[in-house]
Amino acid sequence: LKTTVRIALDAMGGDKGPEVVLKGAYDYLRDHVGNGVKLYIVGKKDLLSGIWGSFKKTAGYPIEFVHAGEIVGMDEPISRGLKKKDSSLAVALRMHKLGDVDSVVSAGNTGVCMASGVRSLGRLEGVSRPAITGTFPTLKEKSVVVLDVGANVDSPPQNLYQFAVMGSIYASYINRLNRPTVGLLSIGEEKVKGNESTLQAYKILEKSSLNFIGNIEGNDILTGKCDVVVTDGFAGNIILKFGESIKTYLFTKMRRQVSSNLFSRAGAYLLAPFLKRLKNTFDPAKYGGAPLLGVNGVVIISHGSSNELAIKNAIRVAVRMVHEKVNEHISGKLAGHNIVENVKS
Amino acid sequence: LKTTVRIALDAMGGDKGPEVVLKGAYDYLRDHVGNGVKLYIVGKKDLLSGIWGSFKKTAGYPIEFVHAGEIVGMDEPISRGLKKKDSSLAVALRMHKLGDVDSVVSAGNTGVCMASGVRSLGRLEGVSRPAITGTFPTLKEKSVVVLDVGANVDSPPQNLYQFAVMGSIYASYINRLNRPTVGLLSIGEEKVKGNESTLQAYKILEKSSLNFIGNIEGNDILTGKCDVVVTDGFAGNIILKFGESIKTYLFTKMRRQVSSNLFSRAGAYLLAPFLKRLKNTFDPAKYGGAPLLGVNGVVIISHGSSNELAIKNAIRVAVRMVHEKVNEHISGKLAGHNIVENVKS
Numbered sequence: 001l002k003t004t005v006r007i008a009l010d011a012m013g014g015d016k017g018p019e020v021v022l023k024g025a026y027d028y029l030r031d032h033v034g035n036g037v038k039l040y041i042v043g044k045k046d047l048l049s050g051i052w053g054s055f056k057k058t059a060g061y062p063i064e065f066v067h068a069g070e071i072v073g074m075d076e077p078i079s080r081g082l083k084k085k086d087s088s089l090a091v092a093l094r095m096h097k098l099g100d101v102d103s104v105v106s107a108g109n110t111g112v113c114m115a116s117g118v119r120s121l122g123r124l125e126g127v128s129r130p131a132i133t134g135t136f137p138t139l140k141e142k143s144v145v146v147l148d149v150g151a152n153v154d155s156p157p158q159n160l161y162q163f164a165v166m167g168s169i170y171a172s173y174i175n176r177l178n179r180p181t182v183g184l185l186s187i188g189e190e191k192v193k194g195n196e197s198t199l200q201a202y203k204i205l206e207k208s209s210l211n212f213i214g215n216i217e218g219n220d221i222l223t224g225k226c227d228v229v230v231t232d233g234f235a236g237n238i239i240l241k242f243g244e245s246i247k248t249y250l251f252t253k254m255r256r257q258v259s260s261n262l263f264s265r266a267g268a269y270l271l272a273p274f275l276k277r278l279k280n281t282f283d284p285a286k287y288g289g290a291p292l293l294g295v296n297g298v299v300i301i302s303h304g305s306s307n308e309l310a311i312k313n314a315i316r317v318a319v320r321m322v323h324e325k326v327n328e329h330i331s332g333k334l335a336g337h338n339i340v341e342n343v344k345s
Numbered sequence: 346l347k348t349t350v351r352i353a354l355d356a357m358g359g360d361k362g363p364e365v366v367l368k369g370a371y372d373y374l375r376d377h378v379g380n381g382v383k384l385y386i387v388g389k390k391d392l393l394s395g396i397w398g399s400f401k402k403t404a405g406y407p408i409e410f411v412h413a414g415e416i417v418g419m420d421e422p423i424s425r426g427l428k429k430k431d432s433s434l435a436v437a438l439r440m441h442k443l444g445d446v447d448s449v450v451s452a453g454n455t456g457v458c459m460a461s462g463v464r465s466l467g468r469l470e471g472v473s474r475p476a477i478t479g480t481f482p483t484l485k486e487k488s489v490v491v492l493d494v495g496a497n498v499d500s501p502p503q504n505l506y507q508f509a510v511m512g513s514i515y516a517s518y519i520n521r522l523n524r525p526t527v528g529l530l531s532i533g534e535e536k537v538k539g540n541e542s543t544l545q546a547y548k549i550l551e552k553s554s555l556n557f558i559g560n561i562e563g564n565d566i567l568t569g570k571c572d573v574v575v576t577d578g579f580a581g582n583i584i585l586k587f588g589e590s591i592k593t594y595l596f597t598k599m600r601r602q603v604s605s606n607l608f609s610r611a612g613a614y615l616l617a618p619f620l621k622r623l624k625n626t627f628d629p630a631k632y633g634g635a636p637l638l639g640v641n642g643v644v645i646i647s648h649g650s651s652n653e654l655a656i657k658n659a660i661r662v663a664v665r666m667v668h669e670k671v672n673e674h675i676s677g678k679l680a681g682h683n684i685v686e687n688v689k690s
Contacts, residue, residue, distance in 0.1 A: 077535070111533070139597055150532055153540040187495055187582040188456070190422065195498040195579050218586030222594040234540050235580045237532040241563030242584055246591060249567040252484055267615025270608045 004036045005322045006101040007315060008092035011043040012071045013108025014311075015304045018043060021107060022051050024311020029061045031312075037319055038062040040101055043088040044069070066091060072112050074304055081112030082119070089113060093120040096297050103298035103318040105289065107306040114151050114292055114301065121297040124327055126334030129155075130294030131163045131233070132301065133170060134240045138224025145171050145180075146221065147293065148233035149240040155232035157200035160184070161208065164201075165333050166293040167228035168210055173324035174317060180227035183216035185235060190215070197232065205230075244303075289314030291321060293330065298322055349381045350667045351446040352660060353437035356388040357416045358453025359656075360649045363388060366452060367396050369656020374406045376657075382664055383407040385446055388433040389414070411436060417457050419649055426457030427464070434458060438465040441642050448643035448663040450634065452651040459496050459637055459646065466642040469672055471679030474500075475639030476508045476578070477646065478515060479585045483569025490516050490525075491566065492638065493578040494585040500577035502545035505529070506553065509546075510678050511638040512573035513555055518669035519662060525572035528561035530580065535560070542577065550575075589648075634659030636666060638675065643667055 011021045025039055041048055045067040052058060052065075068091040072081040084090060089112065092104045097120050106113050110132075118130055131148035138144050147163045148155060155163070164182050171180035184202055186194040191202055193215060205212040213226050218239070221229055231239070254268075254275070268275065289300035289310070298321045302314040321327075356366045370384055386393055390412040397403060397410075413436040417426040429435060434457065437449045442465050451458050455477075463475055476493035483489050492508045493500060500508070509527050516525035529547055531539040536547055538560060550557040558571050563584070566574055576584070599613075599620070613620065634645035634655070643666045647659040666672075 137594075139594060153532065185583060187498065187579055218583035218588075219590035221587060222590045231583075234532055235583050238530060238563035238576075238580050238584060239587055242566060242587065243563075245564035245567045249482075249484060250595075263615045267612045267617075270612025270615070272612075 004038055005103070005319050006038050006040065007103045007105055007318050008040045008042055008066070008095045008101040009311075009315070010088045010092045010104065010106035010108055011041045011048055012068070012088040013074075013106045013113075013304075014302070014306050015074060015107075016307065018048060019051055020306070020308055021311050022048065023055070024306070024308040025063070025315065026052075026055050026058070026061070027308055028312040028315045029063070035319075037315070038064070039315070040064050040066050040092070040095065042066045042068050042092045042095075043071075066095070068092075072109050074109050076109055076112065078109075078111045078115050081109055082116055089116060090120075093117060093299075096299075097121055102322045103300065105300045105302060105311070105314045105318050107302035107304060107311060107314070110150070110301055110304065113299070117292050117295050117297070117299040117301075118151075121295045121299070124294050124296050124334075125331045126336065127166070127294040127330065128162055129159050130292055131159075131166060133167065133291050133293050134236070135290070136221055136229075136243060138222055140224035142175065142177070142224065142227065144221060144224055144227060144229055145175065146185075146229040146231065146236060146240065148231065148236050149290065150233050150237035151292065152233035154234065155197060157197050157204055160197060160201035160230050160232065161204045162294070162334060164205055164208070164210055164212070164228065164230045166330050167230060169326060169329045169333065170291065170293060171227045173326050173329065174320050175227070177227050179211045181211045181213045181225075182228045182230060183213050183220065183226035185218070185221075185229050185231035185239075186215040187217065188215060189217065201230070289317045291317065293326075296327070298327065349383055350448070350664050351383050351385065352448045352450055352663050353385045353387055353411070353440045353446040354656075354660070355433045355437045355449065355451035355453055356386045356393055357413070357433040358419075358451045358458075358649075359647070359651050360419060361652065363393060364396055365651070365653055366656050367393065368400070369651070369653040370408070370660065371397075371400050371403070371406070372653055373657040373660045374408070380664075382660070383409070384660070385409050385411050385437075385440065387411045387413050387437045387440075388416075411440070413437075417454050419454050421454055421457065423454075423456045423460050426454055427461055434461060435465075438462060438644075441644075442466055447667045448645065450645045450647060450656070450659045450663050452647035452649060452656060452659070455495070455646055455649065458644070462637050462640050462642070462644040462646075463496075466640045466644070469639050469641050469679075470676045471681065472511070472639040472675065473507055474504050475637055476504075476511060478512065478636050478638050479581070480635070481566055481574075481588060483567055485569035487520065487522070487569065487572065489566060489569055489572060489574055490520065491530075491574040491576065491581060491585065493576065493581050494635065495578050495582035496637065497578035499579070500542060502542050502549055505542060505546035505575050505577065506549045507639070507679060509550055509553070509555055509557070509573065509575045511675050512575060514671060514674045514678065515636065515638060516572045518671050518674065519665050520572070522572050524556045526556045526558045526570075527573045527575060528558050528565065528571035530563070530566075530574050530576035530584075531560040532562065533560060534562065546575070634662045636662060638671075641672070643672065
């Protein structure tokens with residue numbers, strides 16, 4: 001029998017307001033009746049319970065409202081966001097730190113989420129630097145895990161190795177892959193191609209027990225050449241945001257051109273279900289949450305533009321992270337190891 | 346009256362063989378009769394003249410075949426490619442070095458092209474490091490110039506500044522933009538967001554005479570937020586290759602899903618012209634060539650998968666680079682300037 005998983009949901013984060021966050025929570029609970037998950041919904045209590053009350057048949061849903069008076073704005077600078085000790089995010093993280101919940105899910109300001117997540121929970125034993133983990137679609141049936149997508153600006157080789165370990169464990173337990181393949185994002189497939197950091201990381205990775213397939217290039221991400229893509233947070237963040245912009249780009253172009261012609265309009269009508277699927281393929285909402293791997297806790301950062309589905313998926317990932325004890329696996333692999341030695345050997 | 350522009354075309358490069366390269370050259374000359382361009386087509390002479398002979402009405406076209414016995418393979422390592430002194434690429438570059446032509450166009454091995462271009466022609470006065478310049482589509486009517494997309498692995502701030510200068514001049518004279526806007530690719534819009542190199546480059550750029558708009562993020566490339574995107578060759582190369590892979594990704598997905606359903610097939614038929622345009626928008630062939638800016642000469646590296654149109658466009662860009670004296674403008678701006686001083690002031 002599984003024990004209860006307790007999740008604090010920052011209900012004031014996200015571009016679309018608390019209605020959408022709560023609807024996502026509602027959808028999750030409706031589809032997972034009796035699986036032992038309890039949600040602590042954090043934010044302006046009166047507002048939130050009012051919204052919740054507007055949903056149908058909520059009696060018996062395992063939720064509890066927790067009041068937090070402040071809100072971190074989506075565009076608020078990190079330094080200012082960190083100072084709000086009574087924000088819904090800060091309250092949720094404090095609950096996690098104190099052991100009152102097992103995980104925090106937020107669709108709030110990514111930078112503040114990341115910084116206060118690391119600051120309040122600290123790092124997992126053995127981890128030098130936490131990483132944000134993004135998910136990209138691929139031409140294969142499975143998606144690919146990319147990390148770091150923005151928790152760090154520079155990543156020394158030892159950190160890239162740790163990202164590889166964390167990504168592999170995540171892909172194993174959350175994406176249920178057996179010995180996931182790991183690629184190092186670089187500018188050529190040969191071992192000698194890359195910057196200082198990737199050249200060193202290559203040497204560590206090829207000697208590691210990971211299923212390392214070598215360098216991959218930018219065009220190998222969407223083909224699904226490997227299950228885990230390791231990169232520094234600078235290149236990773238740029239590629240994540242570029243990837244997210246493809247959806248808007250394609251559909252703006254499509255709208256403009258299709259609307260100009262009757263045949264095109266008819267075609268678009270017939271193709272609508274397919275076009276929608278195509279659009280969703282680049283939609284971050286599909287994957288729901290980017291876990292902040294390497295912190296001493298389970299923090300899922302959902303995209304600011306998250307819809308109900310994204311929130312629902314973020315909760316689902318949080319629950320799996322707790323059930324599968326992903327953090328224990330990471331610490332088990334990294335704690336007590338002197339990584340620098342691996343390079344010299 | 347314009348003087349003759351002489352271009353050496355490496356006809357043995359490219360994934361699709363010399364037929365496509367020659368057809369591109371033929372198409373260019375057919376559409377630009379009497380504009381004073383002469384093409385030197387370099388490679389296995391018998392083979393090339395045989396292909397040329399199969400085209401219609403070629404009499405009077407200003408071409409000359411130049412024999413070169415070796416070929417640099419598309420996947421050949423740079424070190425080995427550089428050793429082939431009688432390759433079509435090496436012969437073309439030698440002609441340029443000796444002043445027999447004004448420009449070299451090649452769809453060959455990018456790495457070898459870049460390395461031997463720099464090695465044989467040297468750097469333009471005032472330029473620390475040449476950069477490969479890529480072109481991306483945007484939601485606006487104009488495309489965006491991105492550099493460096495792979496000539497360098499690490500780029501100190503002074504080099505990023507020089508990329509900005511070269512990109513601005515290219516956008517002014519080739520894309521005919523008045524005071525093109527320059528954005529620095531980073532992981533946040535604020536001045537304090539970025540890695541060591543971008544933070545310093547920001548300080549140089551904001552004091553420069555360029556039309557600098559600050560940091561941009563990965564999602565700002567396709568929206569056309571600026572005309573020139575400055576980045577190091579590592580992130581630039583990854584984003585270029587990722588961008589190129591979108592076309593294959595989208596149309597593989599589309600083919601798979603559309604073929605499964607009669608309504609979708611009908612829709613796809615009606616939408617065909619639009620879908621083709623959409624596909625082309627991410628097609629590197631549309632832009633034809635990536636100039637290697639900063640070398641003492643005009644070298645246009647066309648994408649390995651170039652079709653006739655790409656070759657034709659690459660020749661067009663080469664001709665404009667020569668006519669507009671882009672290199673003189675770059676040297677005029679960068680030669681004799683102590684860039685490091687700009688940082689300290």
